[in-house]
Amino acid sequence: MSIRKEQTRNIVPAEGNFEEHPYFRVGDRNAGTGIMQFENELRTRDGNVMQQSWVVRAAHGRGLPGRYDQDVYVALMQLIDAKGLPEDGWVSFSVYELVELMGKRHSGREYGQVRESLQRLATTSVESKNAFYHKGRKAYISDTFSLLTDVKLAEYEGIAGERKDRNRVHLSQYFVDSYRANYLKHIDAGFYFSLSSPIAKRLYRLVDKKRGGRRGWEVELFSLKSRIPLSDYKYVSKVKEKLAPAHEELIVKGFLKGVSYRKNDGGQEYAVYEITEDFHVRRATIASRSLNADELFCVQRVQAEGMARETAEELVATHGAARVMHYVEALPHQKNIRNPAGWLRKAIENNYELDMPPALFGASQDEFLPHSPDAHYLEAAPEPDPAEDPAPPPELLQPDPSAEEAWGLVVSEVQDRIDVSSLRVWFEGSFGTSLEGHTVTVAVPNSFAKEYIESRFGDVLEEAVVSRLGEGARLEIIVGERVRDSA
Numbered sequence: 001m002s003i004r005k006e007q008t009r010n011i012v013p014a015e016g017n018f019e020e021h022p023y024f025r026v027g028d029r030n031a032g033t034g035i036m037q038f039e040n041e042l043r044t045r046d047g048n049v050m051q052q053s054w055v056v057r058a059a060h061g062r063g064l065p066g067r068y069d070q071d072v073y074v075a076l077m078q079l080i081d082a083k084g085l086p087e088d089g090w091v092s093f094s095v096y097e098l099v100e101l102m103g104k105r106h107s108g109r110e111y112g113q114v115r116e117s118l119q120r121l122a123t124t125s126v127e128s129k130n131a132f133y134h135k136g137r138k139a140y141i142s143d144t145f146s147l148l149t150d151v152k153l154a155e156y157e158g159i160a161g162e163r164k165d166r167n168r169v170h171l172s173q174y175f176v177d178s179y180r181a182n183y184l185k186h187i188d189a190g191f192y193f194s195l196s197s198p199i200a201k202r203l204y205r206l207v208d209k210k211r212g213g214r215r216g217w218e219v220e221l222f223s224l225k226s227r228i229p230l231s232d233y234k235y236v237s238k239v240k241e242k243l244a245p246a247h248e249e250l251i252v253k254g255f256l257k258g259v260s261y262r263k264n265d266g267g268q269e270y271a272v273y274e275i276t277e278d279f280h281v282r283r284a285t286i287a288s289r290s291l292n293a294d295e296l297f298c299v300q301r302v303q304a305e306g307m308a309r310e311t312a313e314e315l316v317a318t319h320g321a322a323r324v325m326h327y328v329e330a331l332p333h334q335k336n337i338r339n340p341a342g343w344l345r346k347a348i349e350n351n352y353e354l355d356m357p358p359a360l361f362g363a364s365q366d367e368f369l370p371h372s373p374d375a376h377y378l379e380a381a382p383e384p385d386p387a388e389d390p391a392p393p394p395e396l397l398q399p400d401p402s403a404e405e406a407w408g409l410v411v412s413e414v415q416d417r418i419d420v421s422s423l424r425v426w427f428e429g430s431f432g433t434s435l436e437g438h439t440v441t442v443a444v445p446n447s448f449a450k451e452y453i454e455s456r457f458g459d460v461l462e463e464a465v466v467s468r469l470g471e472g473a474r475l476e477i478i479v480g481e482r483v484r485d486s487a
Contacts (some may be wrong), residue, residue: 010190012081014074015175016183017132018207019149020227021054023071026198027242034058038226040131042140050140067198072117073147075101076169078189083178084303084312084341089171094164103193111165115153120168123147134175135181138481145172158199176336182296186208193441202244203226204255207273213251215280223263236269244272255279294448295321298314301328307341315348321448322455323348330354348487397443397480403432406440408470413464418457426453426454431482438473440465441482450477459472 020044022038036056041049058064065073075098080091097110102469104110111143124147126132130140137406150170171179178184187205195201206227213215219227225239240261249257257274264270295313302312306330315326333354346352411427426449434441444450453461454477465475 008168009261010188011186012078013184014077014187014191014205015167015178016185017178018175019185019187019205021131022227022229023056023065023126023147025064025066025229026070026202027228034060034064036064036229038229038458040223042095050130052131052140053127053129057127059120059125062120062123065117065120065124069114069117069120070198071102071193072114073099073121073189074192075191077187077425080179081309083308084305085176085300086306087304089173089176090168091171092166092168093189094166096165101189107216115167118148118151118153118167122146122169123149133183134174134177135183136177141174143174143182145174146173147175149173152316178302182300184213185282191253191255195249197246197249199228199243200249203243204250207256207275211273212274213283214275215275215277216272218262221269221271224271236270261416261478263436266481274319284442294446297321297448298324298328301325302341302344305340305344307333307344311341311345319343319348322452325452327352327354354375395480395482397433397481399431400434403435403440403442405432406435407432407442409468410440410461410464410475413468414457414460417460426457429482433478433480438469439476440469440473441476441478443478444480445479445481447479451481453477 004121024363025036034057038054040052040054042052043049044301056064071291076091076278078101079093079097083093085091096106098114099110125144126146127144128140129142132141132143132145134141135137148169149172150168152168153165153433154167155165155381172270185207185208192201192204195204207217210219225233230239230242233242243259247256247259253259253452254276255274259274260272262270262272293317298316299309299312302315302324303309312324327344330347331337331344333342334343347354407430426444428444430442432440433443444453461475
């Protein structure tokens, strides 16, 4: 399936670590060494200082990822957003699609550059020492990995004798984990590709990530030089000179209102970025329409079956997360389904009646009936207020060994009665937090998981609790995250 440029969304999610840390050589820094290094000090919540190191190493003969590779990467993020992130991490596409998204002319030379870029992204390694944030583990990891672990490029001759291609890249597990954990920063791909300067493109990605929704961001000038990265200039005047054309373009294009410099008491010079009101309001408006955690979880589950993101979002908005997840859970039980995404869309839209095991679905079919266009509701859910702070994160809870053991017994009791994919999706991340009297309390990551487990598997779990813990035993499910063990 070819994805035309106008069919993709301008605002697309990109993995947060690769937006923050330097990866593309856009300012000729260390061009000949094949190594790009960024050092940082991060002050933790308990007041300690953590040393971070992020080293990018080129494969012999390939060179570091550069300006062109940055464009390929952003186009790849658009493809992932449009097609969904497959469960196995393999993303399929044609080079034509990438070139189209990049706004380049279609030519053999351009196609060759894209293929070379993909190979470079697969062979370039990243050495992280407390630098790559793993949201799922709530920890900074130390490991060596690459953005892509494999690239398969294939050309063939079509029926009419024309040359065609079908390619696949395999995303690293760290990238996939981070993407699925929603450690994402949204970028305006349309605005990005409207910029001509590679440094302006990198500055836009970096400043928009670091400002965190605020109207501005400031950074020590030599730290900024390393974050972009630029050549290893020794004087601030040279860094400012190199940044000036990019600053001017970002001001002209309406992202920056202005750039100023200040010195702290120690004599260090800082760059102070101010975002335009128009850009800030536009992004805040988009954020106010963004999915909540439960809806995003649902959309990502549907995307994992191969459905385009926009289609998945439309289905969730029209029919509700509960109905969509009803059919996602039913999918593994269907026979001879060659196109899972197509079947899901038809099933959700047409409200297919399914003959499913009662242990899998405990809700009545009435819950999934289509909304009547003539229906009137006395109370409507309030529109989100863009000025409101985001919902607080789940409470951090300490696991209790006795409760963990009891919960493990309950899960082992029901694993033959609940579909394997359901166990993985809904019970992963759950843990026992307390065992008081005959009540075992279990924490799950979010409110959607809590409601879904209670409504779909409540009866089965209650039976298992009584079976394992005795008459009068009960299960209480709460929302919370496991406290991370201290290093």
